[in-house]
Amino acid sequence: MKKPVIDAQAVDLTFQTGDGPVHALKDVNLQINKGDFVSFIGPSGCGKTTFLRCIAGLETPTGGKLTVNGISPEEARKSRAYGYVFQAAGLYPWRTIAGNIKLPLEIMEFPKADQEKRVEKVLELVDLKGFGKKYPWQLSGGMQQRASIARALAFDAEILLMDEPFGALDEIVRDKLNEEVLRLWAATNKTIGFVTHSIPEAVYLSTKIVVMSPRPGRITDVIDSPLPKERPLEIRDTPEFIEIAHRVRDGLRAGHDL
Amino acid sequence: MNKIVPVLTVLAVLIVIWYAAAVKMNSTWTFDQAERAGTEVSFSELVTDTMSQTRPLLPAPHQIATELWKTTVEKKITSKRSMIYQGSITLKTTLLGFGFGIVIGIALATVIVLSRVGRLTLMPWAIISQTIPIVALAPIIVVLSNAAGTGTLMVPKAIIAAYLSFYPVLVSMVKGLSSPDQMQLDLLKTYGASQRDVFWKLRLPSSMPYFFASLKVSVAAAFVGAVVAELSTSAIAGLGARMLIGSQFGEPMIMWAALFAAAILAAILIFLVGGFEKLARYMMGGRAV
Ligand SMILES: Nc1ncnc2c1ncn2[C@@H]1O[C@H](COP(=O)(O)OP(=O)(O)OP(=O)(O)O)[C@@H](O)[C@H]1O
Ligand SMILES: [Mg+2]
Numbered sequence: 212m213k214k215p216v217i218d219a220q221a222v223d224l225t226f227q228t229g230d231g232p233v234h235a236l237k238d239v240n241l242q243i244n245k246g247d248f249v250s251f252i253g254p255s256g257c258g259k260t261t262f263l264r265c266i267a268g269l270e271t272p273t274g275g276k277l278t279v280n281g282i283s284p285e286e287a288r289k290s291r292a293y294g295y296v297f298q299a300a301g302l303y304p305w306r307t308i309a310g311n312i313k314l315p316l317e318i319m320e321f322p323k324a325d326q327e328k329r330v331e332k333v334l335e336l337v338d339l340k341g342f343g344k345k346y347p348w349q350l351s352g353g354m355q356q357r358a359s360i361a362r363a364l365a366f367d368a369e370i371l372l373m374d375e376p377f378g379a380l381d382e383i384v385r386d387k388l389n390e391e392v393l394r395l396w397a398a399t400n401k402t403i404g405f406v407t408h409s410i411p412e413a414v415y416l417s418t419k420i421v422v423m424s425p426r427p428g429r430i431t432d433v434i435d436s437p438l439p440k441e442r443p444l445e446i447r448d449t450p451e452f453i454e455i456a457h458r459v460r461d462g463l464r465a466g467h468d469l
Numbered sequence: 470m471n472k473i474v475p476v477l478t479v480l481a482v483l484i485v486i487w488y489a490a491a492v493k494m495n496s497t498w499t500f501d502q503a504e505r506a507g508t509e510v511s512f513s514e515l516v517t518d519t520m521s522q523t524r525p526l527l528p529a530p531h532q533i534a535t536e537l538w539k540t541t542v543e544k545k546i547t548s549k550r551s552m553i554y555q556g557s558i559t560l561k562t563t564l565l566g567f568g569f570g571i572v573i574g575i576a577l578a579t580v581i582v583l584s585r586v587g588r589l590t591l592m593p594w595a596i597i598s599q600t601i602p603i604v605a606l607a608p609i610i611v612v613l614s615n616a617a618g619t620g621t622l623m624v625p626k627a628i629i630a631a632y633l634s635f636y637p638v639l640v641s642m643v644k645g646l647s648s649p650d651q652m653q654l655d656l657l658k659t660y661g662a663s664q665r666d667v668f669w670k671l672r673l674p675s676s677m678p679y680f681f682a683s684l685k686v687s688v689a690a691a692f693v694g695a696v697v698a699e700l701s702t703s704a705i706a707g708l709g710a711r712m713l714i715g716s717q718f719g720e721p722m723i724m725w726a727a728l729f730a731a732a733i734l735a736a737i738l739i740f741l742v743g744g745f746e747k748l749a750r751y752m753m754g755g756r757a758v
Contacts, residue, residue, distance in 0.1 A: 288658070295659045318670070
């Protein structure tokens with residue numbers, strides 16, 4: 212049997228805060244295989260961000276076992292196993308778009324000539340060819356977010372973690388970027404973890420949808436999508452799509468009733 | 470153009486008030502003289518006289534302008550009476566102090582932001598340092614730097630200027646270096662960045678807008694420090710010294726001309742620093758403003 216890229220077994224995380232402990236993750240079990248596109252969906256405060264941060268080694272679980280590529284998230288982080296995309300693009304205003312994409316490459320000490328080549332390549336991947344010399348403020352919000360995805364792709368990490376990357380964008384731009392992410396995913400065959408609040412977005416993108424619920428944050432349902440890998444936007448009107456969306460909504464509702 | 474009109478209006482009003490005040494304040498002398506001579510003074514005589522006294526209580530604007538013209542354009546630059554000469558000494562002190570102030574401010578801010586120990590030990594002292602009046606410290610600084618064998622008066626004067634000018638840089642840089650938020654720090658962490666990378670690639674560039682904003686305040690502080698240093702170290706050269714000499718020897722013209730020369734020099738400095746700030750912002754990818 213194939214070994215999962217990300218393997219969470221009974222992961223638990225409690226934050227000690229000023230007004231008592233917060234149980235952010237409780238008994239989370241999840242296996243993510245290579246090439247999976249996994250969406251995390253659930254109401255605010257259910258631990259989606261926290262779980263993603265655990266995978267990224269930015270947060271340490273207080274219980275259970277979590278491995279990335281068979282090693283600890285901490286070690287995986289050090290071996291540059293993933294690129295992380297935050298909700299805000301977080302581009303440096305004092306660097307050009309190309310300069311921003313070079314940031315991880317400089318830190319990871321890629322050779323200069325290679326840096327240029329990689330920047331060109333990822334700019335093309337996210338459809339920003341020719342914008343390398345622009346500064347972030349000269350780009351729209353959607354373009355900035357694409358640049359931040361390019362930045363996460365530049366160093367060829369095999370896992371891409373995205374926390375509500377399109378949360379602040381309007382529906383039309385979002386649709387376009389969703390298509391683009393799918394294209395990207397098909398082109399690079401990366402394993403993707405994607406946090407969203409939108410049911411259509413989750414269903415459209417994912418091969419696996421993880422439904423979560425809060426207090427304490429836990430997984431209530433894991434749905435394996437039967438949709439084909441090739442997904443035009445119109446697929447959202449097919450009965451299969453609507454059925455999965457239904458199941459996700461039911462899962463979310465069930466979590467709320469508890 | 471829109472900006473110029475209000476400025477000029479205020480200036481015109483000030484000048485009118487000034488002339489009125491000059492007439493009023495200098496009239497005592499005119500009346501005294503007239504009484505001694507046993508003559509009457511008409512209003513027009515009063516106005517002419519109050520504006521052409523050699524030692525007026527309050528010189529009229531055009532008198533100061535004339536004096537400034539004489540001591541800048543007409544005097545040889547090497548002459549002790551040249552305001553350009555005196556100003557260049559003050560300028561040298563200011564720039565030295567400004568330079569030291571920047572270096573000290575940045576260095577202290579770096580230590581404060583990067584180490585908890587530094588934050589706990591240095592910050593309180595930096596604040597206390599600014600509560601001690603510089604005038605009280607100036608003589609001590611002179612004595613100490615003499616004892617240390619620095620020879621010239623330039624060193625203690627520059628120290629005094631730096632003493633005032635490092636603080637705005639320090640405060641702004643502490644704020645600037647700690648301005649990156651958690652998300653930006655986390656992002657670098659996902660790249661496996663070292664503390665050095667975080668400092669050079671994130672903290673330092675993020676702090677630059679704060680740094681530039683502090684420069685204007687800092688250069689003004691350095692200038693005040695330089696003048697105060699000249700006033701309080703019994704210096705014989707520099708605009709501060711000229712002001713002191715003017716007041717001690719009853720030469721109001723020298724005093725006022727030195728004061729205005731100082732104001733003009735300060736304005737030029739701030740203007741230049743402001744220009745540098747704009748340029749630097751532009752080079753760092755900012756929008757043109
Ligand atoms: N650093 C922290 N310290 C203390 N509590 C935290 C911390 N981070 C998250 N929490 C708490 O953990 C819970 C889960 O937070 P998390 O950010 O993972 O939710 P989320 O599902 O991403 O929500 P959203 O959809 O609003 O982004 C929340 O109750 C939150 O208050
Ligand atoms: Mg979140």
